[in-house]
Amino acid sequence: MKARYATEFTLYPYAAVERREVVRHPVVIVGAGPVGLTLALDLGLRGTPALVLDDHEGPGSGSKAICFAQRTLDICDRLGARGIADMGVTWKVGRVFHRDDEVFAFDLQPQPGARNPAFVNLQQPKFEKALMDRIRAAQAEGAPIEVRGANGVVAQEARGDHVRLTVDTPDGPYDLEADWLVACDGARSPTRERMGLDFEGRVFEDNFLIADVRMTADFPSERWFWFEPPFEGSGASALLHKQPDDVWRIDFQLGWDIDRAAELREDRVRARVDEMLGHRLGAVPDYDLVWTSIYTFQCRRMRTFRHRRVLFAGDSAHQVSPFGARGANSGVQDADALGWRLDLVARGAAPEALIDHYAAEREQAADENILNSSRATDFMTPKSGAARRYRDAVLHLARDHAFARPLINSGRLSVPCRYAGTPGLGPDALDGPPGTAPGAPCPDVALEGGSLLDRLDGWVLLALGTAAEDVVSAGVAARAVPLPAGALRDHYLGGAPCAVYLIRPDQHVVARWPGFDPEAVARAIAGAIGRC
Amino acid sequence: MLITAPNIPDPDGFYDELLRAHAGLSDAESAALDARLVLILANHVGDRDVVRQALAASRVGGGRTTG
Numbered sequence: 001m002k003a004r005y006a007t008e009f010t011l012y013p014y015a016a017v018e019r020r021e022v023v024r025h026p027v028v029i030v031g032a033g034p035v036g037l038t039l040a041l042d043l044g045l046r047g048t049p050a051l052v053l054d055d056h057e058g059p060g061s062g063s064k065a066i067c068f069a070q071r072t073l074d075i076c077d078r079l080g081a082r083g084i085a086d087m088g089v090t091w092k093v094g095r096v097f098h099r100d101d102e103v104f105a106f107d108l109q110p111q112p113g114a115r116n117p118a119f120v121n122l123q124q125p126k127f128e129k130a131l132m133d134r135i136r137a138a139q140a141e142g143a144p145i146e147v148r149g150a151n152g153v154v155a156q157e158a159r160g161d162h163v164r165l166t167v168d169t170p171d172g173p174y175d176l177e178a179d180w181l182v183a184c185d186g187a188r189s190p191t192r193e194r195m196g197l198d199f200e201g202r203v204f205e206d207n208f209l210i211a212d213v214r215m216t217a218d219f220p221s222e223r224w225f226w227f228e229p230p231f232e233g234s235g236a237s238a239l240l241h242k243q244p245d246d247v248w249r250i251d252f253q254l255g256w257d258i259d260r261a262a263e264l265r266e267d268r269v270r271a272r273v274d275e276m277l278g279h280r281l282g283a284v285p286d287y288d289l290v291w292t293s294i295y296t297f298q299c300r301r302m303r304t305f306r307h308r309r310v311l312f313a314g315d316s317a318h319q320v321s322p323f324g325a326r327g328a329n330s331g332v333q334d335a336d337a338l339g340w341r342l343d344l345v346a347r348g349a350a351p352e353a354l355i356d357h358y359a360a361e362r363e364q365a366a367d368e369n370i371l372n373s374s375r376a377t378d379f380m381t382p383k384s385g386a387a388r389r390y391r392d393a394v395l396h397l398a399r400d401h402a403f404a405r406p407l408i409n410s411g412r413l414s415v416p417c418r419y420a421g422t423p424g425l426g427p428d429a430l431d432g433p434p435g436t437a438p439g440a441p442c443p444d445v446a447l448e449g450g451s452l453l454d455r456l457d458g459w460v461l462l463a464l465g466t467a468a469e470d471v472v473s474a475g476v477a478a479r480a481v482p483l484p485a486g487a488l489r490d491h492y493l494g495g496a497p498c499a500v501y502l503i504r505p506d507q508h509v510v511a512r513w514p515g516f517d518p519e520a521v522a523r524a525i526a527g528a529i530g531r532c
Numbered sequence: 533m534l535i536t537a538p539n540i541p542d543p544d545g546f547y548d549e550l551l552r553a554h555a556g557l558s559d560a561e562s563a564a565l566d567a568r569l570v571l572i573l574a575n576h577v578g579d580r581d582v583v584r585q586a587l588a589a590s591r592v593g594g595g596r597t598t599g
Contacts, residue, residue, distance in 0.1 A: 386567075393567035403575040 001152055001168055003056060008125040011058040011132050014150035019174040024162065025051045026346040028178035030153055030191050034065070034124065035314030035331035036184035037131040037147075041079045042339030044138055044145035048346045051178075052145070053167060055152030055190075059125035062212070062291040066121045066243055067325035071416040071441065072332045073116035074453055078507065081134035084127065088120030089242050094223040096408055098395040100230045104405045108413065113446030113487065115453070119413065121221075121243045124328065156181070156194055156310075163309050180342060180355075182311045184331070189316035195307065201300020201370060204321065204377055205256040209235075209294050211269050214247050215287035217277070225410040227380070227395055231275035237380050237410075238276060239323075247290055250276060251322075253380070260294050297321045299374045301366040305334075306359040313338060318366035320373035323380065323411030330369050333416055334362050340505035344529055349475050354530035357424040365417035372412045379409035416441045419508065426502060426511025426524030433494040442507045443491045452488065455481055456507050459525065464488055465498035466515055473522035474531045478502060504528060534585035 012032055027043055029036045032054035040050040073085050092108040108118040135145050154173065155166035163181045166173050183191035192198075221242045229238040239251040252272055254263060262268060269292050278284045301318035305311060314331030338358045344350035382388035397404035419425065419439030428438050435443060445452040459478040461468045468480040485493055493499055500517075502510040502524050511524040526532045540546045553569075554562045574583050 385563075389563055389567040390571070393564060393571055396564075397568055397571060401572070404571060407571070 001055065001150060001170065005056070006061040007056050007058040008061045009058050009129075010149075011129060012052075012054060012147040012149035013057050014170055015148070016171055017148065017151070017169065017174060022164075022175045022177060024177040024179065025049060026178075027051070027180045027182065027342060028053060028163075028165065028176070029182045029184055030054075031183070031185035031314075031316070032128070032132075032147055032149070033059070033184060033186060033314070033331075034127055034131065034328050035335050036182070037128060037135060038075065038079065038332050038335035039182060039184065039313065039339055039342075040145050040147065041081070041131060041135055041138060041143075042335060043343055043346075044135070044143035045079060046340070046343040047144065048343045049144035050146070051176075052147040053151040053153055053165075054147070054149055055168075057149035059128045061125075062210075062293060064124040065127070065325070065328035066123060066241065066249055067119050067329070067413075068122055068127060069325060069329045069414040070114060070116045070118050071414070072329050073120065074444065074507070075332055075336045076131070076134075077116070077453070078457075079134065080138070081131055084122065084130050085116050085120050087126060087130065087244065088122035089221050089244055090117045090120050091221045091223060091242065092118055093220070094225065094410075096398075096410055097224065097226045097229070099226075099228050101399065103395055103398045104408055106405075113451070114444040115446070115451040116444070119325070121241060121249075123243055123247070126244070127328075153191065153194075156191070158308060158310070161309065178309070179346065180309055180311065182313055182338070182342075183316045184314050184335075185316050187315040187319055189312070191310070192302070192312065192316055195310065197302060197307070199298065199300040199319065200303055201298060201319075202374060203298045203300070204296070204381070206377075206381055207254045207256065207258050207260070207263075207294050207296055208322075209252040209254050209263060209269065209272070209292070211250045211252075211273055211292050212243070212247050212290040213250060213273060213287040214245070214290050215277075215285050216246050217248070217281065217285050217287075219248070219280070227391075227410075229276070231272075231279040233272050233275060239410075240276070254294070258294075264292060264294055266292075295322075297377075299370045299377065301363065301370060304359055305362055305366075306355055311338065311342075311355065311358070313362070317362070318370065320369050321377050321411075323376045324369070324373055324413055325411070326369040326373055326414045329414040330365060333365065336506045337361050337365075337508075341529075344476075350529040351531065354424075357422065357530060360422045361417070361419045361424075364419060364422055368417050369414075376409045376411045424510070424528045424530065426527055427520070428512060429520075430496055430499050430512040430514050431494070432496050432499060432512060433491060436492050436501070436509055436512070438509050438511050440509050442501075442503060442509060445487050445491060447483070447487060452483075453507060455483070456503050458505055460501075460503040461516075461521060462492070462499075462501040462503055463516060464492055464500075466500065468500050468516040469518065471518050471521045471525065473525035474529055476525050476529060478521065478525060502528075534582050534589065536589065 029052045043050040096104040154168045157164045224240040226238040235253040237253040241249040313334035394407045425438040461480045463482040465485040501512045
């Protein structure tokens, strides 16, 4: 088998597979990255067998994604992969510079009471290892998850209610069948290419140089972003961001007409990095180049994330610019939205149509991410004289006038999509806060003895200031969790005296009412699982 | 609702002030000033509907339109 990229370390070593007969699996996931591993964990913990195939034996080298958002950390907590926030560098202050001047600083305070920070910076391979560690622990407790390294899918064939796969291994190929195939195989998705499917959207004509450098420098743990950096050869913008282990991510916007091979030569990269570090520190400190790469990006997605029995999640389905940290974070949310649904469908407890709900929600989320990402890119890379004039005017005004600061866009950082108008959502019968309307992810709130999100396990009927009982509908049991309004008032009641919320296993709100009506709850559950 | 009836006291005095703000500037500097001015005024108005009407009104007869 030919390696498509170098790996950072071995995480799921190849082991020979018994191959006497073709085995049918309920769910086969292609790609053991953040999205595939999250989905496998979610399914396995629910008892639905998940087989993950990866054509390598560990995470690809380099930092790749570095910014993991609160929502991702909350999802990991829900899946028992706790402590990831402590592995990373926590940051909340960002500074924006224009040439030599600081024009603006922002502070990403998470809402009070949230158990996780707004963001942590962590190298993607370490994130993947944390998920794999959790999978090993779950396997030991009997979760039906299997991860096969050096198992590369080389052929697939749609066969109505399943997909036939040919998998290449160091011991030669074998075939298997999947009721559901989930492609979590990244931006260059071999699955997507095998199916001849493509993206729709914009390609941005720009090249970005990433240099991850290791040094012990006296920079704070902040995100620094320069428009028109004052240091030589840095291009139109630059970014400096801290990762664990004294590694710093530096990103330079090089423009379109460049000689990639020349720009990646170590002396060229070092010249740029020297200029940036020297400019900030006065002298150039000793540093190691850990990883360098030049990338371009697109803001586009597949028209639909479901193709009969083949589903797409993460970068295989949608791509955005890295500014905003909406790549890996949105992919983990894809897995979050798919896991409980695929579990119900695979065990025959919900109709196939429920998978279309997944696609509708995550296509909506991808559009939101693409919109944010495109707008950030248009601000950072003005495409016309007028666009440049307004961009510069905003940066100029922001120094003295607060009104201009929200217009500065160096990436709107990833927040989860509040689904709206998508299938499966129930009524909003409460005159409550918009942040917890049906479709919204539940905001975390600190409660005595833990966080609210820790109480939202499975299907929950959250009853505030009123009583509710468990409701069973269409085979799904929603557990009543009565809580005093107290700390939950701001997010969940607003001016309302009491409320009942129906919350799905991915901790999104399905419906809400001013009181407990078991029949209304039963209808909302049935709708949420595609039964009406 | 965008006000399009005369609303500026001492129109000649206003026009004079506007031109004087641009005195001595290059075309590029003038264009930059206008961009800042638009942003400052748009923020003062604050009403997205009014600003949208103003954008539409200012495009009329302004060369190519994109429909």
